[in-house]
Amino acid sequence: MNSLDILRREAEKLAMSAFGQPLHKGVPACPGLNLGETVRHVGSGYRRALEWIRLGREPQAGEWQDHPVEGEDPLEFMRSGAEAALEVLSAHDENEPCATWWPDQQNYGFWRRRLAHETTVHRMDVQGAAGIEVGTVADEVAIDGVDEVLALWLGHKLDVLGVRGSRESFVAVQVEDHVWLTRCGPRGASAWRVVDPEDAHVADAQVTAGPMTMYRWLWGRLPDRMVEVVGDHDAIAQLWALLRLATK
Structure with missing residues (x-):
């Protein structure tokens, strides 16, 4: 399983599924969550992971950008976060050590896998909110x-x-x-x-x-x-x- 390929593919699927959709549409599987908040959450998650790697510890609130800046499209916020994550993770071997929140796996492979699954699960959420058939995974x-x-x-x-x-x-x-x-x-x-x-x-x-x-x-x-x-x-x-x- 190539987690980087999955992350890249799922991030693009998420973006395509959200494109042109009203941000207020609710996620059927998660009452109280809407499409816009899901997209924002994923974009914030990419940035938080990169800051964890950069600092070598858990970042505190305010140490990473968790919302789009004024006038920034939430979908572009998500896509730019995905691009930044892919750039950093691709530059390091999966076995290269880095800080993570799981003591059993302190390497870049942890973040490759974690962000791949995070993106996949929320891509399904976005498709559900958009009324699109939820795409399968291998x-x-x-x-x-x-x-x-x-x-x-x-x-x-x-x-x-x-x-x-x-x-x-x-x-x-x-x-x-x-x-x-x-x-x-x-x-x-x-x-x-x-x-x-x-x-x-x-x-x-x-x-x-x-x-x-x-x-x-x-x-x-x-x-x-x-x-x-x-x-x-x-x-x-x-x-x-x-x-x-x-x-x-």
Whole structure:
């Protein structure tokens, strides 16, 4: 999976989908979010990532441009941010060290992957707001996105936020031959790939779907009826709720 190619392609798709659309159009999958705010958020995210790299630490509010300047088109704000991010990330090998917000991956590869998925998810949001059919992604990209949201957001971001589940539970997440086991509860949350699917027998519940469906469901963009669920529905509801807190 070439994250830079995905980032470049998805940024252009997002821009094309937003072009000429009223900024107030709501994102169906995210009540309260509109097309214009989504475009602005993506443009701000590119700049925040670049500032994190430049400073070698988390940038504080006001240290990066998070809104278009007066008279600047929000779509151009997003596109210029994408161009700047691609320029910087292309100039460095993915294994070259740099500051990130995940201790397990302190290199440019983290930002390549993170911005590729950030752009992909919000491209889908923009297409939904614009009334355009949501374009698919390659299975390889979606499966990597499933791995990222479980390992990075559920397994790391919740701990940073100090958020815990109310009860200990295990939920298996299956996409074709790929299986992850998630654990949520008072001791924190974690997720890991299962080499042998039989090792997931300890799960209280299981969620199964195709690559793109699971990718979108884990990001809160699809309802439960779009995935197959078996077992303890309360365990699945807890996983869902914690993911919403981690990814908001």
